[in-house]
Amino acid sequence: MRGFDTILVVDWSAAEGVRRAERDSIWIGAVRDGMAEKPRPMPTRREAETWLADRIGSEIAAGRRVMAAFDFPFGYPAGFAEAVTGASDPLRLWDWLAERIEDDARGRNNRFEVAADLNRLFPGTGPFWGKPHRDRFPDIPYHGRSRDGHGMAEKRACEVASGASSSVWQLFFNPTVGSQALMGLPMLSRLRRIEGLAVWPFEPVDDAPAVLAEIWPGLIEQAVRGREGIRDMQQVARLAWAFSRLSTAELTDMMDVDAPEEGWILGAGHGPRLTELAMTAPDPMADPPPAARAPLEPPPLSNDCFALPPGVHWTPVDEALDLLRARLSPVAGRETVPAVGADGRILAADAVARRANPPGANSAVDGYGFAHEATGAGPQHLPLIAGRAAAGAPLAGAVPRGQAVRILTGALIPEGVDTVVLEEDTRTDGTAIAFNGPVKRGANTRRAGEDVDAGAVLLPAGHALRPADLALLAATGVAEVEVFRRLRVGVLSTGDELGAPGVDPDPAVTYDANRPMLLALAARWGHEPVDLGHCADDRDALRAVLDGAGTDVIVTSGGASAGDEDHVSALLGETGSLAAWRIALKPGRPLALGIWKGRPVFGVPGNPVAAFTCALIFARPALSLLAGGGWRAPLAMTVPAGFAKRKKAGRREFLRARLRDGRAEVFASEGSGRISGLAWAEGFVELPDGPAEIAPGDPVRFLPYAGFGL
Incomplete structure (x- = not known):
C-alpha cells in the first residue's frame, strides 16, 4: 500500500446550534505534503461536511492521495447492523441512518427520536441510553445502569484493545460518543459517494485515491495533556501530524486488521508510537511556515529514478503508472x-x-429594510426615512427602530436594519410603506462571509x-x-525516414505526424511546448540537440527501442539512466525513460497511434506531476458496448472509440498505422489485462478524450 499525501483529522460534534465560540467548534487538522496547516474551526456540521467534500474532491482531482479520519465509531458491536437492516454490512447501516437522521442548518436534529426507534427494535431496555430530560423519550433510559436484556455487547473489540472507556451507546453526558456516531455516520454515508473513496476497514483501500478511517484522540493523550489552547485543536493537529510521519510499512501494519462488521480504531495498539510522533508536531497555535520556505528550484531527479526491479520483462500498465507516480516529483520552479x-x-x-465574500451584510433584493423586532403579524405600516442604501453607496447613519429605509440589491445593510421586505410585497406613497406580516427575521439579507470567510x-x-x-x-x-512556472516540454522527432509534411512527395519519406501532435498535447495540458525539430539518425547530432534543449522535460518519438538506429536509447544508455520499459499494452510497447543532464526524457514509440496512446496514458499524468499539479488520472465511465470483441490475456488494450446512441463503437481497424482512427475517435475503450470476450450491450470502460484534458 502506498502512503497518503494529505491527512485530515476531524473532531466531530453532535451538539445543537451554531458554535459561536471556537472551543465548541468542529475542528479539522490537516497535513499536506508534509506541511502542517492551521487547524480549522467549523461552526456547523453542514459547513464541515461541505468543506470536507470539497477538500477530498480537490485532492483526488489533483492526484494526491488523502485520508480523512474521524473521532467516532464507524461500526457497532457485532449483531447490531443485522438486527437493524437485516444484513451485517455496516455501510448499509450508514445508509439506513442517513435516510432517517434530520439535521438542519442550525444543527437542530432528531437523533434522540431515531435512537428511541432503534431501542424499540431490541428486547429488554436499551441499548442506547442518556438524554437531556428524564421524562422525554421513554424508550431511552436516563442512566446506563437502567438497561438490561437488549443483547448487545457494551463495547467493540477495538475499544477493548485500545482501552477506550467510552461506549457507542451513550447519547448524553460526556463523552457523547453515541450521539457523535448517530450524527456522523449519515455524513460519511454521503461522503463515500465521492468517486474513488473507500472506507477502512470495510472496503479494500490499497489503491483508493481517498480513504475514510476511524481514530481515537485518546491514543495520544500524553502528547496533548497540559498544552495551551483549545484541547480539540491540539488533538486534531497533533494526530494528523503523527499519521503523516508514519512510514508506509508502519501504516500498512496498523491497517492490517480484520474487522468487517464492527470497524477498528486506526492505531489501536500503537498508541506509544503515535504519541512519540505527536510530540514532535509544530505548535498549532502558531502561524504555519510560509510557502516561500520551500526551495524555489526543486532538485533534479536522480539518474536511477526510472530503474525497474531486476527480472522484469513485461510491465503491466498499472504497475508502470504506479512506478512513475512514486518516482517523479515537481521539477518546475x-x-x-x-x-x-x-x-x-x-x-x-x-x-x-x-x-x-460578501465583505459586508447586504440586501439580496430591491425593497425596504427595517428592524424585525418593530414588526409583527398582520398589516404593518412603517414611515420611511430620507435617503436610501444602494450598492456602492451605503446609507450614512442608522435607521431608527420602527422606521424603514429604501434599499437596493447589493447595498450594505444599514445600522438598525436586520430584515428586508421585497419591493413587490409592499405599497408606498413615498413617505411610508405598508405590507402584511409576519416577515421572517433576516429575510432577504446576506450575511458577511456567507459565501467565503x-x-x-x-x-x-x-x-x-x-x-x-x-x-x-x-x-x-x-x-x-x-504558481509553478510553466513546465517547458521539448518535443523532438528522430529518424532518417521523416520529412516535413507536404515537402517531399517521395513515398519513401514519412511525413512527421508525431511532433505537431505532441506539441499540441503539451499546450493543451497547460505546459509551454518547445519545438526541438527533427533529428536524423546521427548520434552526435542528437547529442547536440539534447544538450541544447534548455527545457524541463524532453519528449522524443522514435529511436526508443534497441535497434541499430535507435539512438535515443543508446545515448540514454551511455548516461546509465536508460530504463527501457516494455509495457504490456496495445498499441505501443516500448517506452524509453531516462535522465539527460538532469532532465527527464520520455521516449515514446514512433508509430503515431502508439505515440498518441502512450502520451495520454503515461506522459500526461507524469508531466502534470512534474509541473506541480499532482497525478492526473483520466476520467472513466462505464457504458454499453456497441461492438463484439475477443482478446487474449497478456496486454491491456486501448481501442479507438466514440459514443453513439449511448453505446461505445470502435474503429473498424485496430491497425496501429491507421492514424485516421485517432481523428475519428472521441476516446478509448480500455480492455483489461486478462482475457475478455465482449458482446454488444456488455459494460465496457470508456475513457473520453475530454478526460485527458483534450
Whole structure:
C-alpha cells in the first residue's frame, strides 16, 4: 500500500446550534505534503461536511492521495447492523441512518427520536441510553445502569484493545460518543459517494485515491495533556501530524486488521508510537511556515529514478503508472503572478481569501429594510426615512427602530436594519410603506462571509486555475498567486525516414505526424511546448540537440527501442539512466525513460497511434506531476458496448472509440498505422489485462478524450 499525501483529522460534534465560540467548534487538522496547516474551526456540521467534500474532491482531482479520519465509531458491536437492516454490512447501516437522521442548518436534529426507534427494535431496555430530560423519550433510559436484556455487547473489540472507556451507546453526558456516531455516520454515508473513496476497514483501500478511517484522540493523550489552547485543536493537529510521519510499512501494519462488521480504531495498539510522533508536531497555535520556505528550484531527479526491479520483462500498465507516480516529483520552479492572468496556472501554495465574500451584510433584493423586532403579524405600516442604501453607496447613519429605509440589491445593510421586505410585497406613497406580516427575521439579507470567510483556503496548492476560480480570487481580494512556472516540454522527432509534411512527395519519406501532435498535447495540458525539430539518425547530432534543449522535460518519438538506429536509447544508455520499459499494452510497447543532464526524457514509440496512446496514458499524468499539479488520472465511465470483441490475456488494450446512441463503437481497424482512427475517435475503450470476450450491450470502460484534458 502506498502512503497518503494529505491527512485530515476531524473532531466531530453532535451538539445543537451554531458554535459561536471556537472551543465548541468542529475542528479539522490537516497535513499536506508534509506541511502542517492551521487547524480549522467549523461552526456547523453542514459547513464541515461541505468543506470536507470539497477538500477530498480537490485532492483526488489533483492526484494526491488523502485520508480523512474521524473521532467516532464507524461500526457497532457485532449483531447490531443485522438486527437493524437485516444484513451485517455496516455501510448499509450508514445508509439506513442517513435516510432517517434530520439535521438542519442550525444543527437542530432528531437523533434522540431515531435512537428511541432503534431501542424499540431490541428486547429488554436499551441499548442506547442518556438524554437531556428524564421524562422525554421513554424508550431511552436516563442512566446506563437502567438497561438490561437488549443483547448487545457494551463495547467493540477495538475499544477493548485500545482501552477506550467510552461506549457507542451513550447519547448524553460526556463523552457523547453515541450521539457523535448517530450524527456522523449519515455524513460519511454521503461522503463515500465521492468517486474513488473507500472506507477502512470495510472496503479494500490499497489503491483508493481517498480513504475514510476511524481514530481515537485518546491514543495520544500524553502528547496533548497540559498544552495551551483549545484541547480539540491540539488533538486534531497533533494526530494528523503523527499519521503523516508514519512510514508506509508502519501504516500498512496498523491497517492490517480484520474487522468487517464492527470497524477498528486506526492505531489501536500503537498508541506509544503515535504519541512519540505527536510530540514532535509544530505548535498549532502558531502561524504555519510560509510557502516561500520551500526551495524555489526543486532538485533534479536522480539518474536511477526510472530503474525497474531486476527480472522484469513485461510491465503491466498499472504497475508502470504506479512506478512513475512514486518516482517523479515537481521539477518546475515557482513565481508570483497577477491572479487576473493566471488562467491555467498551477498553484504552488494555497490561495487564501484576503477578505470575506460578501465583505459586508447586504440586501439580496430591491425593497425596504427595517428592524424585525418593530414588526409583527398582520398589516404593518412603517414611515420611511430620507435617503436610501444602494450598492456602492451605503446609507450614512442608522435607521431608527420602527422606521424603514429604501434599499437596493447589493447595498450594505444599514445600522438598525436586520430584515428586508421585497419591493413587490409592499405599497408606498413615498413617505411610508405598508405590507402584511409576519416577515421572517433576516429575510432577504446576506450575511458577511456567507459565501467565503476571510482567511479561508479558497483553492489548494496543486490546483490548476480555471476561469471560475479567477472570479473567486477576485471577489475575495486575491490580487496575486504563487504558481509553478510553466513546465517547458521539448518535443523532438528522430529518424532518417521523416520529412516535413507536404515537402517531399517521395513515398519513401514519412511525413512527421508525431511532433505537431505532441506539441499540441503539451499546450493543451497547460505546459509551454518547445519545438526541438527533427533529428536524423546521427548520434552526435542528437547529442547536440539534447544538450541544447534548455527545457524541463524532453519528449522524443522514435529511436526508443534497441535497434541499430535507435539512438535515443543508446545515448540514454551511455548516461546509465536508460530504463527501457516494455509495457504490456496495445498499441505501443516500448517506452524509453531516462535522465539527460538532469532532465527527464520520455521516449515514446514512433508509430503515431502508439505515440498518441502512450502520451495520454503515461506522459500526461507524469508531466502534470512534474509541473506541480499532482497525478492526473483520466476520467472513466462505464457504458454499453456497441461492438463484439475477443482478446487474449497478456496486454491491456486501448481501442479507438466514440459514443453513439449511448453505446461505445470502435474503429473498424485496430491497425496501429491507421492514424485516421485517432481523428475519428472521441476516446478509448480500455480492455483489461486478462482475457475478455465482449458482446454488444456488455459494460465496457470508456475513457473520453475530454478526460485527458483534450
